[in-house]
Amino acid sequence: MADATPDRTFPTAAGILFGLGLGGFFDGIVLHQMLQWHHMLSSWYPITSIEALERNTLWDGIFHSATYVFVVLGLFLLWRRAHRGRLHWSGRQMAGAVLLGWGAFNLVEGVIDHQILGIHHVNETAERTRWLAWDLGFLAWGAAMALIGAALLRSGRRLAARP
Numbered sequence: 001m002a003d004a005t006p007d008r009t010f011p012t013a014a015g016i017l018f019g020l021g022l023g024g025f026f027d028g029i030v031l032h033q034m035l036q037w038h039h040m041l042s043s044w045y046p047i048t049s050i051e052a053l054e055r056n057t058l059w060d061g062i063f064h065s066a067t068y069v070f071v072v073l074g075l076f077l078l079w080r081r082a083h084r085g086r087l088h089w090s091g092r093q094m095a096g097a098v099l100l101g102w103g104a105f106n107l108v109e110g111v112i113d114h115q116i117l118g119i120h121h122v123n124e125t126a127e128r129t130r131w132l133a134w135d136l137g138f139l140a141w142g143a144a145m146a147l148i149g150a151a152l153l154r155s156g157r158r159l160a161a162r163p
Contacts, residue, residue: 010089010160011081012097012153017074019101019149024067026102027109031122032060038120092156099149106142110135 031037039047039056040063047053113119114135122134 009081010093010097010156011077012093014074014077014081015094015097015153016101016104017070017077019098019103020105021067021069021071021074021101022098023102023105023109024063024070027105028060028064028067035125037123037125040120042120042124043118044120090156090159092152092159094156096149096152096154096156099145100153101149103142103144103146103149106138107146110139110142114138 032039039053040059041056045052045055047056110122114121121131122138124131126134
């Protein structure tokens, strides 16, 4: 007979998905739209014409749609766990998982999009000789968030495990 006790552990995957989505939203809203430092494909298609702007805006929208899906999936996982029974977790677990996800977003996006594919760089309004410094700063920020997030997540798990 299966154990009917509800699973009260924190759904870490939900927090990581929230972090991935929030990291993408921050990147898209702040860096793409507000500061206009880059767009999704701005190294491949510099904003020198309406056609290039339209292409970049379309891909910015596709990027935002993907980050939206991360948040929706995170919400679904959190709702599903909460719906099954009372959750038992600390705020540190949520904050840690979100920071871990956001840091993972920065690291993956920074390595793949900025370095490997070169589709854009963090601050394309800076002198081209400084692009690498901005890209490395973005990676350092991501690594710091991931490390702090992992530490908070571990700490929160220990707190939640206490009787």
